[in-house]
Amino acid sequence: MLNHIKRIYSLIPAHISLPIIKITGIVPIFSKRHWEKVERLGQGIKSVEIYDELLNLSYDLEKMEFYESSVYSKFIKKPEFKNLKSLPILHTSLVRDNLDKFINTKIPGYFTTTGGSGRNPLRIYLSNKSYFKDRVYAFYAWSTLGYSKGDLKLTLRGVNLGDKLYHFNPMNNELLINIFLLNEDNFSNILKTVNKYKPVFGHGYPSAWYNFAQLMQKSNSSLNTKLKGIYFASESIENTRRNYVEEVLQTPVRSTYGFTERAGFAYELPDRKGSYRIALKYGLMEILKDDGNDASLGERGRIVCTGFINPAMPLVRYDTGDSAVVACIEKGFVTEIKDLKGRWGKDFILDQNNNKIFTTAINVHSPAQFDFRYIQLYQKEVGELVIKCVPFSELNEKSLKEIKQEFSQKLPNLSIKTEVCSLEQIHKTNRGKIPYLIKEEI
Numbered sequence: 333m334l335n336h337i338k339r340i341y342s343l344i345p346a347h348i349s350l351p352i353i354k355i356t357g358i359v360p361i362f363s364k365r366h367w368e369k370v371e372r373l374g375q376g377i378k379s380v381e382i383y384d385e386l387l388n389l390s391y392d393l394e395k396m397e398f399y400e401s402s403v404y405s406k407f408i409k410k411p412e413f414k415n416l417k418s419l420p421i422l423h424t425s426l427v428r429d430n431l432d433k434f435i436n437t438k439i440p441g442y443f444t445t446t447g448g449s450g451r452n453p454l455r456i457y458l459s460n461k462s463y464f465k466d467r468v469y470a471f472y473a474w475s476t477l478g479y480s481k482g483d484l485k486l487t488l489r490g491v492n493l494g495d496k497l498y499h500f501n502p503m504n505n506e507l508l509i510n511i512f513l514l515n516e517d518n519f520s521n522i523l524k525t526v527n528k529y530k531p532v533f534g535h536g537y538p539s540a541w542y543n544f545a546q547l548m549q550k551s552n553s554s555l556n557t558k559l560k561g562i563y564f565a566s567e568s569i570e571n572t573r574r575n576y577v578e579e580v581l582q583t584p585v586r587s588t589y590g591f592t593e594r595a596g597f598a599y600e601l602p603d604r605k606g607s608y609r610i611a612l613k614y615g616l617m618e619i620l621k622d623d624g625n626d627a628s629l630g631e632r633g634r635i636v637c638t639g640f641i642n643p644a645m646p647l648v649r650y651d652t653g654d655s656a657v658v659a660c661i662e663k664g665f666v667t668e669i670k671d672l673k674g675r676w677g678k679d680f681i682l683d684q685n686n687n688k689i690f691t692t693a694i695n696v697h698s699p700a701q702f703d704f705r706y707i708q709l710y711q712k713e714v715g716e717l718v719i720k721c722v723p724f725s726e727l728n729e730k731s732l733k734e735i736k737q738e739f740s741q742k743l744p745n746l747s748i749k750t751e752v753c754s755l756e757q758i759h760k761t762n763r764g765k766i767p768y769l770i771k772e773e774i
Contacts, residue, residue: 367481369468377472380663382612385640386411392643398433399648413664417618421636422650424454431455439644445701446592453696453707454593459644462594466641469614473588473599477561479533486526488514488536488544489565490694494741498525507531511540512742519547527556534562534583539690542573545580559583569672571605589672595650596637598669607659607670615639618649619658619666632657632671681771683745684715691769698738700731707735708758712772716747720758727752 390411393399399408407415427434441459471479479485485506493499493510497518500507507529509522534541541562548554562577564587578585586600589608596615598608610617619633620626627633635652660668680688691709701707703723710718719739721732736750759770 364481366464366468367471370471370475373468373472374475376613377611378609378667380612380665380667382413382616382640382665383411385613386413386416388643389638389640389646389648392436392646393648395436395438396434396646398430404648416616416638416648419649422647424651424653427647427650428454434647435645436643441644444592445696453701455702456593457645458594459642462642462644465614466590466594466597469590469597469599469611470588473586474533474535474561474563476599476602477533477563477584477586479560479563483533483560484529484531485533485535486529486531486559488534488540490537490742492738492742497522500529506535509536509540509544511537511543512744514540514543514547516547516550519551520553523548523551523553523555530557532557532560534559534581535565536562537566537690538564538569538573538577538587539688541577541585545577549580555581561586563588574605589669591637591652593639593645593647593650594642595639595647595652596635607668608656608672610665610667610669612665612667614641617666617669619656619669627658629658629661635669681709681711681717681746681769682714683743684747685745686714687745689743689746694739694742696735696738698734700728700734700738703728703731704735705755706758707768708753709769710751710759710771711769715745717743717749719748719750720753721750722753722755722758 390408393404393408403420407419435457437457439459441457441462443455443457446454446456482505485504487501487504487506487508488511489508490511491499491508493508493512495513496510497513498507498509507526509526514522541564559581561583562581562585564574564585569587574585584602586602586605587608588597588599590597594615596610596617598610598617601607601609616638618626618636618638619631620636621631621633632655635654635656637650637652638648639646639650655673656669657671658666658668659670660666680690681694683689694709696707704721706720706722708720708722710720712718717739719735721735732750732752736748739746740748
């Protein structure tokens with residue numbers, strides 16, 4: 333349903349579709365009902381009472397083939413936190429190899445994919461309701477910096493806009509900037525458009541906003557609109573750059589931490605940089621040390637999530653590959669984390685102009701990716717990128733061409749080559765992991 337709505341409105345000019353969207357309230361940003369939920373969420377987001385969520389999760393697991401194993405029966409019969417803690421850790425590779433066993437397509441929803449930054453993309457199935465629930469949490473987080481119903485947003489993310497510098501998306505009431513073309517040559521035209529639209533809130537990748545702020549300062553220009561705040565997404569935050577963006581744009585910058593898989597959600601506290609409050613009714617986050625035991629207050633561990641809002645594909649004790657330090661524990665649950673370190677935003681490639689392009693900005697969205705078991709990026713020379721593709725079985729030449737085309741459109745300042753490989757020919761870590769990006773010393 334959601335994809336159909338988006339498709340319909342993408343075919344209608346924005347000046348026609350926007351008034352219709354506003355009047356009908358068909359999308360969350362303009363929905364009165366949705367914002368009433370945001371307000372109620374604000375009253376209870378610090379709750380640590382999750383019995384109902386565990387109970388509903390047990391009902392959902394009964395409908396999934398993967399969870400029919402006797403390993404999960406104790407929790408399903410008695411959905412208590414201590415029984416959840418005894419369950420095995422789920423890894424992305426296991427979910428990828430057994431996808432059909434993890435999903436319930438009887439629940440209305442849609443397939444999508446994780447970005448594949450720092451890991452290979454994972455195809456997932458999201459219920460329609462999970463989309464709207466996720467928006468409630470995102471809007472609540474943004475509202476802590478003043479975001480409100482109907483606000484126009486300036487978004488700097490890796491959306492493929494081809495050769496267009498910007499695009500107005502009425503579904504999210506946002507002005508999308510083509511961050512792949514955000515450079516000195518195009519900045520004056522981009523800034524002119526931004527000042528024409530007068531957005532009041534910002535969202536997107538830290539690296540893109542840092543670039544935007546640099547270009548603004550270098551050109552000695554400014555916005556003719558005041559941003560209430562900016563919420564970063566997808567990449568780890570480097571405080572020096574965050575502070576720079578705040579200083580240049582004269583607005584507070586915070587971040588959310590979450591997953592396309594709807595496995596967990598945390599938002600950075602508006603009055604305390606670097607500390608994230610976990611929304612337990614969205615999903616649990618366990619912080620586990622290398623020996624598998626819980627990290628104590630002040631200790632670092634990997635983040636393992638159990639999601640509650642996506643009954644179409646619930647993930648139980650899902651290893652995110654990220655890590656954090658425990659900042660607060662309440663009634664046995666980790667409720668605050670800090671010093672997040674993730675796979676996303678850490679690795680970058682260099683284009684022909686020696687500009688850094690982070691892997692979060694070049695994730696793969698083409699359906700052609702599912703004809704390959706793994707896709708790995710390899711860079712040995714500045715301005716050159718090799719895309720190593722491992723087919724599941726026989727090579728689909730059309731899919732290989734589509735993968736190259738997507739990367740070429742996103743990265744016009746890179747020479748793109750594709751290479752078909754066997755599983756033995758791509759790089760693996762000593763633990764058998766397959767990194768998304770391999771970069772030789774340049």
